[in-house]
Amino acid sequence: MITGDATSQLKALRAGSIDAVGLMALTLDRIAATNPSINAVVALRDRDTLLAEAAQAPAGPLQGLPMAVKDLADTAGIATTYGSPAFRDHVPVADSPMVARLRRAGAVIIGKTNTPEFGLGSHSYNPVYGVTRNPYDLSRSAGGSSGGAGAALAARMVALADGSDMMGSLRNPAGWNNVFGFRPSYGLVAPSNPGDLFLSQLSTEGPMARSIRDLELLLAVQSAPDPMHPHSSGPYRPAPPKGRLRIGWLGDWGGAYAMEPGVLDLCGAAVQVLADLGHDVVPMAPPFSAAALWEAWTTLRSWTIAGSLGPLLHSAPDQVKPELRWEIERGLALSAADLRRASTIRSDWFRHTAGMDVDILALPSAQLFAFDADWTWPRQIAGRQMDSYHRWMEVVVPASLTGLPALCVPAGFGPPGTPMGLQLIGHRGRDACVLNLGRAYEAATSWIDRQPAP
Numbered sequence: 001m002i003t004g005d006a007t008s009q010l011k012a013l014r015a016g017s018i019d020a021v022g023l024m025a026l027t028l029d030r031i032a033a034t035n036p037s038i039n040a041v042v043a044l045r046d047r048d049t050l051l052a053e054a055a056q057a058p059a060g061p062l063q064g065l066p067m068a069v070k071d072l073a074d075t076a077g078i079a080t081t082y083g084s085p086a087f088r089d090h091v092p093v094a095d096s097p098m099v100a101r102l103r104r105a106g107a108v109i110i111g112k113t114n115t116p117e118f119g120l121g122s123h124s125y126n127p128v129y130g131v132t133r134n135p136y137d138l139s140r141s142a143g144g145s146s147g148g149a150g151a152a153l154a155a156r157m158v159a160l161a162d163g164s165d166m167m168g169s170l171r172n173p174a175g176w177n178n179v180f181g182f183r184p185s186y187g188l189v190a191p192s193n194p195g196d197l198f199l200s201q202l203s204t205e206g207p208m209a210r211s212i213r214d215l216e217l218l219l220a221v222q223s224a225p226d227p228m229h230p231h232s233s234g235p236y237r238p239a240p241p242k243g244r245l246r247i248g249w250l251g252d253w254g255g256a257y258a259m260e261p262g263v264l265d266l267c268g269a270a271v272q273v274l275a276d277l278g279h280d281v282v283p284m285a286p287p288f289s290a291a292a293l294w295e296a297w298t299t300l301r302s303w304t305i306a307g308s309l310g311p312l313l314h315s316a317p318d319q320v321k322p323e324l325r326w327e328i329e330r331g332l333a334l335s336a337a338d339l340r341r342a343s344t345i346r347s348d349w350f351r352h353t354a355g356m357d358v359d360i361l362a363l364p365s366a367q368l369f370a371f372d373a374d375w376t377w378p379r380q381i382a383g384r385q386m387d388s389y390h391r392w393m394e395v396v397v398p399a400s401l402t403g404l405p406a407l408c409v410p411a412g413f414g415p416p417g418t419p420m421g422l423q424l425i426g427h428r429g430r431d432a433c434v435l436n437l438g439r440a441y442e443a444a445t446s447w448i449d450r451q452p453a454p
Helices: 006-015 020-038 047-055 097-104 147-154 172-176 212-222 263-276 290-309 322-332 336-355 391-402 431-444
Strands: 066-070 108-113 137-141 160-165 180-183 204-209 246-249 280-283 360-364 406-413 419-425
Touching: 006 020, 006 212, 020 047, 020 066, 020 108, 020 147, 047 108, 066 097, 066 147, 066 160, 097 108, 097 212, 108 147, 147 160, 147 172, 147 204, 160 180, 160 212, 172 180, 172 406, 172 419, 180 212, 180 431, 204 212, 212 431, 246 263, 263 280, 263 360, 263 406, 263 419, 263 431, 290 322, 290 336, 290 391, 336 391, 360 391, 360 431, 391 406, 391 419, 406 431, 419 431
Parallel strands: 066 108, 246 280, 246 360
Antiparallel strands: 160 204, 180 204, 180 406, 360 419, 406 419
């Protein structure tokens, strides 16, 4: 089994204590032993081909490191299905810009990590590859939409993983798999999807890892500036720690967010670690209407999804899952007034966060522990009914709506024996501040050392 994080593996490669071919062989052996029960890595490439590519990996910060790319990002010569049967046989001829950056940095792309159809929903299952299971309890979900990435990291199949986050997709699976996931400020990692670059600002790519230093390693590669993108603000630049921070603990947003028993206890204890480190932790009353945030979020999300995936209702109507059909139809029915109201709410929330007298907002990364992997989505939390397929992830909306940097750190293990995470949300553009806080938290805790059973 491969030990250590990506930084230590790369150090060993440079020191000559292992070569890239040997690391690739160990990685593929680990995947062969572990992946059949978890189903995190999909579209795995031929062993001999990968060993040959490892021997010829180009020089760079990730030289010789095996990586599997989330199955929402195009990979030249490797099946990219987006989890949809309509794209079961789709093999792109070119890499997405983010994947091209990984290759130039020396990473060897071994295959893909599993995701729900088109990334919709925080549970990684689809008709092409099936369900990804939680390494800590195979009967439970690994989360999503970067569930394959989170599970592969937790099971030590890979040392570093990319992901993307529209509605918690770098945070929910990180929390449920006991690893770190970071949603950067919008624009730090220039979005690689074609189309509109001004109105749709809900989703971003970012890193997942087993250490903060690994997050920064991958973020530095992902955030290469893109002169063709108007919001590109890369590259990521580390900064010295600021010192004492003021952290607002929001809990369940004054009762607005239903929480499974045990979630707030774990996350409250994690926040106390930050207080013990010398930061000022203050319980906060809800700073904004949760109902207004949800209205703006669901409007802008449905409108964005309808714009990008709406043609599927005509080209592949029998291959569109119910949740996607609901989003598209809802988006197509929106009026200009609906969109303006949603944009106004988003603007008001951004102004509010910019003016708050705290450096960090803290919230759980999910509202319940990993649920049954055979479910499509949870219908209730603590007796409260969920009225949509994504309502149970409402807790991630405050950061997503305005593109704030949000780090998920491991918060411990709940009554079911599965992990939970804590979101640390910063001000726009202050990504280094959030990651510095995460580094201090990492050093003060040992959750990451608790590995799944072999």
